[in-house]
Amino acid sequence: MRNAMIDVDVLIVGSGPVGAxxxxxxxxxxxxxxxMVDAGPLLTQRAGQHVRNLAEQPRLEAxxxxxxxxxxxxxxxxxxERANAAVSGDYRLEHLVRPGTHLPNGERWGDLPxxxxxTNVGGMxxxxxxxxxPPAEGEAISFIPAAQMQAALAKARELLQVTAAAYPDTPVxxxxxxxxxxxxxxxxxxxxxxxxxxxxCSSDNTQRRWSGSDTILGTLAEPSGRPERFEIRHDTACLxxxxxxxxxxxxxxxxxxSGTRYQVDAxxxxxxxxxxxxxxxxxxxxxxxxALGRYLNDxxxxxxxxxxxxxxxxxxxxxxxxxxxxxxxxxxxxxHPFHGQVMxxxxxxxxxxxxxxxxxxxxxxxxWFCCKQDIRAQDRVHFSxxxxxxxxxxxxxxxxxxxxxDLEQVGKARDxxxxxxxxxxxxxxEAPLMLPPGSSLHYQGTTRMGEADDGTSVCDDHGQVWRFxxxxxxxxxxxxxxxxxNPTLTSVALAVRTCERILQERRP
Numbered sequence: 148m149r150n151a152m153i154d155v156d157v158l159i160v161g162s163g164p165v166g167a168x169x170x171x172x173x174x175x176x177x178x179x180x181x182x183m184v185d186a187g188p189l190l191t192q193r194a195g196q197h198v199r200n201l202a203e204q205p206r207l208e209a210x211x212x213x214x215x216x217x218x219x220x221x222x223x224x225x226x227x228e229r230a231n232a233a234v235s236g237d238y239r240l241e242h243l244v245r246p247g248t249h250l251p252n253g254e255r256w257g258d259l260p261x262x263x264x265x266t267n268v269g270g271m272x273x274x275x276x277x278x279x280x281p282p283a284e285g286e287a288i289s290f291i292p293a294a295q296m297q298a299a300l301a302k303a304r305e306l307l308q309v310t311a312a313a314y315p316d317t318p319v320x321x322x323x324x325x326x327x328x329x330x331x332x333x334x335x336x337x338x339x340x341x342x343x344x345x346x347x348c349s350s351d352n353t354q355r356r357w358s359g360s361d362t363i364l365g366t367l368a369e370p371s372g373r374p375e376r377f378e379i380r381h382d383t384a385c386l387x388x389x390x391x392x393x394x395x396x397x398x399x400x401x402x403x404x405s406g407t408r409y410q411v412d413a414x415x416x417x418x419x420x421x422x423x424x425x426x427x428x429x430x431x432x433x434x435x436x437x438a439l440g441r442y443l444n445d446x447x448x449x450x451x452x453x454x455x456x457x458x459x460x461x462x463x464x465x466x467x468x469x470x471x472x473x474x475x476x477x478x479x480x481x482x483h484p485f486h487g488q489v490m491x492x493x494x495x496x497x498x499x500x501x502x503x504x505x506x507x508x509x510x511x512x513x514x515w516f517c518c519k520q521d522i523r524a525q526d527r528v529h530f531s532x533x534x535x536x537x538x539x540x541x542x543x544x545x546x547x548x549x550x551x552x553d554l555e556q557v558g559k560a561r562d563x564x565x566x567x568x569x570x571x572x573x574x575x576x577e578a579p580l581m582l583p584p585g586s587s588l589h590y591q592g593t594t595r596m597g598e599a600d601d602g603t604s605v606c607d608d609h610g611q612v613w614r615f616x617x618x619x620x621x622x623x624x625x626x627x628x629x630x631x632x633n634p635t636l637t638s639v640a641l642a643v644r645t646c647e648r649i650l651q652e653r654r655p
Contacts (some may be wrong), residue, residue: 158413159183160385163270166419167360172646180376186384187266195269195360210246213267216537217249230580247274258547261585269360277347279636285480286630299640313348314472322461330570334483344473388432422590422624437602440528442592447517449560451579456572486631515560518631520552594620595627609648
C-alpha cells in the first residue's frame with residue numbers, strides 16, 4: 148500500500164494533533180482522497196497514541212524511536228540540572244532533551260538551546276502534557292471574529308476530549324485550590340479563578356487515557372477503520388513541494404525504509420510539520436516570503452517544587468488521598484500575564500534533583516509560562532543553502548534572545564512561584580528556576596497569520612499562504628500573538644478553520 152496513492156485531493160505533511168485534525172475533518176466530509184505523511188516511524192499499531200498510555204518497556208522503546216537522529220535512551224533531566232545549565236551555558240544533551248524528542252541543531256547549542264522536535268507518527272502529540280487552557284483576552288487573535296474562534300475552540304475541545312475532571316476532585320485537591328485561590332486572589336477573577344486544569348484526557352476516575360493524535364483521528368487511527376480514500380504513510384519524508392506559478396501541484400517524497408524518492412500529485416497541500424520544520428519545508432521548496440521563519444516566539448518557563456504541608460492541605464497521616472491532579476492559575480492580561488500550572492509529579496515533564504528518594508506523592512511541581520513581551524522579526528530560524536539535516540532537508544540554526552522586558556517578566560514569575568510555594572508548603576530549593584530557552588516546546592510565529600500580505604505574515608487567518616491558491620500552513624507556527632497558554636488547543640482550533648476554508652473552496 149506504500150505507493151498506492153500518488154494522486155490525491157489533499158496531501159497533509161505532519162501527523163501531530165493539527166495534521167490529525169485536518170485529516171479527520173476532511174475525510175469525514177466524505178468526498179476527498181487524503182494522504183497524510185510523516186517522516187518518523189509508527190510507534191504503535193494504533194497511529195498516534197500517547198506514550199503515557201503504554202506500559203513502561205513499550206513506552207521507552209517508543210520514546211527512543213521518536214528521537215530521530217538521537218535514537219538512544221536518556222533519562223529525564225532534573226529541574227536543577229536544566230536550570231544550572233541555563234545559567235552557566237554549559238550544556239549537555241541530557242540537560243536539554245526530554246525522552247521522545249531531539250534537537251534540530253544536533254548538539255550545536257544556540258540561542259534557543261532546548262528547542263526540540265519529535266519525529267514519529269503523532270508528532271509531539273505522542274509526548275505532550277495534554278494541558279489545554281483556552282487563550283484569554285490579550286492572547287486571542289484580534290482579526291478573527293470572537294464568535295468564530297469560540298466555535299472553533301469548542302470543536303477543538305471535542306476532538307481532543309478536553310476535560311477538567313481527569314483527576315478525582317478529592318478533599319486534598321479542593322483544599323489546594325482554596326489555598327492557591329487565597330494566595331492569588333488579587334490577580335484572579337470570579338470567571339478566571341484558580342481551577343482544575345483542562346486536560347486532553349478521558350478518565351473513569353481510576354485510570355486516565357491521555358489524548359494523542361489517535362484520539363483526534365478516531366477510527367482512522369486503526370488500519371481497519373480507514374476508508375480506501377485515506378492513507379497514513381510513515382517513515383516518509385516530504386523533501387520538497389512542487390510549485391507551478393501560484394499553485395502547488397504535488398510533492399517529492401522519500402521512503403526512508405527503501406531510500407526511494409517519488410512524486411505525489413495533490414490538488415491541495417497542508418503543511419503541519421511543526422513550528423520549525425514547516426518553514427523549513429517551504430524554504431526548501433523555494434517558497435520564501437519575507438516573514439518565513441521570523442517572529443519566532445517561545446514562552447520563558449520558570450519552575451519550582453514544593454512539599455505539601457500535610458495539615459494545611461488536609462493530607463491524612465495514613466497517606467490516603469495522595470492524588471493531587473493538575474491545577475491552573477489563569478492568565479489575566481492586566482494583573483497576571485502568565486499561565487500557572489501546579490501538578491503532581493506524575494504529570495510533570497521535569498524531574499526533581501533526587502526523585503528516587505523523594506516522597507513524590509506529597510510533592511507538586513509548579514511551572515509558570517511567561518508571555519514574551521517583544522515579538523521581533525530578528526528572532527528567527529535560518530536555513531542553510533549547503534548543509535542538510537538527517538532527513539536531507541536544509542539544516543537550521545536559531546537566532547533568538549530575551550529582551551530586558553522579557554527578563555523582567557521572568558523575575559515577576561519567580562515572585563509568583565514563591566508565593567504559590569509558601570501557600571502550599573515547604574519549597575524545595577532556594578528559589579524558582581528558569582529553564583533553558585526552548586524548554587516550553589511552545590514555539591510559535593514562524594509561519595504567522597496576518598490580516599494582509601504586507602511582509603509581516605506568511606498566511607491569512609485561515610492558514611492559506613499568501614499568493615498561493617492551494618497551499619496551507621497549520622500548527623503553533625501560525626499563532627501571531629504573544630501568548631502564555633499552552634498552544635495546542637488554539638492550534639487545533641485554527642486547523643478547524645483551515646478545513647472549513649478548504650471544504651468551502653472544494654464545493655461548487
